[in-house]
Amino acid sequence: MLSRIIYEEWHLVFPVVALAVASLVYLAAAWRASRMKPSQADRLARLPFETE
Numbered sequence: 001m002l003s004r005i006i007y008e009e010w011h012l013v014f015p016v017v018a019l020a021v022a023s024l025v026y027l028a029a030a031w032r033a034s035r036m037k038p039s040q041a042d043r044l045a046r047l048p049f050e051t052e
Contacts, residue, residue: 036044
């Protein structure tokens with residue numbers, strides 16, 4: 001019976017890992033955006049509209 005309990009609960013790791021990875025990606029993007037220089041933010045904001 002003990003092996004059945006362990007087998008039934010190992011799959012609960014995947015949602016936790018997926019949430020952790022998604023949270024880390026979101027926090028990294030938010031941290032990078034908050035640390036961005038205003039000149040770089042302005043350049044990135046105009047990027048789709050630039051014509052050369």
